[in-house]
Amino acid sequence: MARLGSAAFADAIVARDAAHAAAADPIGPRVERVRARTVREPPPLLFDLTALQRTANRRFGFSAARTLEIAQALYERHKVITYPRTDSRHLTSDVVHELPGMFAALAGVPDYAAFARELIAHPPRPGRRIVDDAKVHDHHAIIPTGKAVQLAALGRDEHRIFDLIARRFLAAFYPDAEFAVTDAWIRVGAATGAPPDLPPADPAKPAETSDGEVPILDALPPGPDRYLARGRVRVAAGWQAVAGIGAPDAPRRPGSGTGHADTEPAQAQPLPPLAEGQPLDGSFAAIAKQTTPPRRYTEATLLGAMESAGKAIDDETLRLAMKDRGLGTPATRAAIIETLLTRGYVIRERSDLAPTARGVALIDALPVASLASPELTGAWEARLARIARGEDSRAAFMADIARYVADTVDAIRGASPPAAPPDGSPAAPTSWQAQRRWRGRGDARGGGGRGSRGARDGRGTRSPRRARTGTDRSTGASRASSRPVELDHTARHPDLDRTTRRPRPSSPRGRSPVPPAEPSGSPSPALAIHRSSPHGTHPVPPAEPSGSPLPGLAIHRSSPRGTQPVPPAKTGSPPRAPSPRSESPPGIPELACPRCQVGYLITGTRGWGCARWRDGCRFVIWFETAGRRLTATQLRDLVVRGKTRKARFRSERGVELDGRLVLDPAADGGARLEPV
Known part of the structure; x- marks a missing residue:
């Protein structure tokens, strides 16, 4: 098969085929060749942690951390599955004698009774696809333990994860699913020679050139034109009956993948009975479509990319061969993703993971691109694995690391300072360790240190003095915008019933405009916040670092008299008596929204x-x-x-x-x- 080089080629082929179809002669559309064959699809491998997390994310939308949490509960509290933090998808030979007990335990659960009893009546002989000591390192694949299972004792999410594990375990011992696949070549136009060879059996792989590329036609090919039609019908369910997979022509669940990644079969339409030489009727049309960019990562696809060091590998066998070149381990990949989310480098948009401006700026700021290279990290992991097996030298590896670090430090030392991110950056570092370091560098940032005078604002007057907060001329506004964000407590949040009781300003015209803060080159921006009050807009300096939950937060209040500073509370002043409403919820620290990383x-x-x-x-x-x-x-x-x-x-x-x-x-x- 080949691709057309231009729309003109497609229009010419459509016109030629339409002319042949309209002519009442023997060169009309006919079935030139029919080939029928049986295709067997083996059951998927048993679960390791990454495969379980990917499947749970596709099926139920669970995060990797959530799946690990549930699996840990099934292992530690309920004791119904084996150790979940494993990277193996096989069993060891010493587990084989325990299989009958596991089948018997599942036979007592109505959902799995029929499948388990079939295995008890006809004991399977596990092959190397299930039992392989060489592919098990510390722990074997995740399987049921053989303990009697009470589904009523499991939570809803725990039941879902256990169901995945139990069905995958039982399906592994069932026979292959069988499909009848029919290929038909349809000829349009006069036959000028023998038909070409049929393409590969895999419908997902088109015919390729020697260099692996699908050829693109640069000229209109001579007639006749031939088209390939392929149909697939399941004739024996095999393991798919255990996994709960219907016929291949059944509608696919939203968000599911293909193949063994989540035990969903590839889809293909069945063909009607065809015979060689059979004339056909039909219409011909060129369908114009547009290519689409690659989809954003979900947690399922990101886990797969981390497992293979960023290479898009769908085949299970190839993915297993890349395990030594993965990013992290099955036990740490969920924590890596959660760290990216917590630090604001990535946000969740429904099921997708989207980079934030902070995350993009971080990558752009790296003067050495290999610091963010998954291939480099994967290669290091592979070398460490070879060292553990005695196939590589520790001294040689450390020498290479030392050389790389020296080159990287030299590159960073000579690099120019990175530009500020355009928007979407949080007001301050979100981890408490980074905040402590960030707060201690006030003087080094050129503003906000004790004794600094402050910068002139947009009206030519001096801003109030800021002490150790970094909210002076260097950090007076968020990088996302030079205008402070207004905190209007009179707005009504639909998910919160109502906000804190603060009176609404008497007139919108009484609120003075807030001057934009001067741009700065500070490595950490500050968030300027205003609060509404009946007296107008007042800039309120933040508290001292000892009492401020986040550094660099300039707080203002609204007033008809304009924007004026409100002095901070004096040290050692007696505490204010509690108001009658002191039973209301605790006062909120000025914190960035963890989801959008823009609001507060x-x-x-x-x-x-x-x-x-x-x-x-x-x-x-x-x-x-x-x-x-x-x-x-x-x-x-x-x-x-x-x-x-x-x-x-x-x-x-x-x-x-x-x-x-x-x-x-x-x-x-x-x-x-x-x-x-």
């Missing part, structure tokens, strides 16, 4: 939500989460560090347990409970 959190009566809710960001953290009312410290830890400290919480089933909340912007309530 505002306080409602049921929870904290993003101020950009009108723009579509519906991020919410409820005051009452996992049976516990969150404190301001827990909120700050959750948003900045990505998790709270260990505390006592209540699970969905009402069980008291020790755990921590882990930030999950895609979850309901912005967090999920992680037992510890």
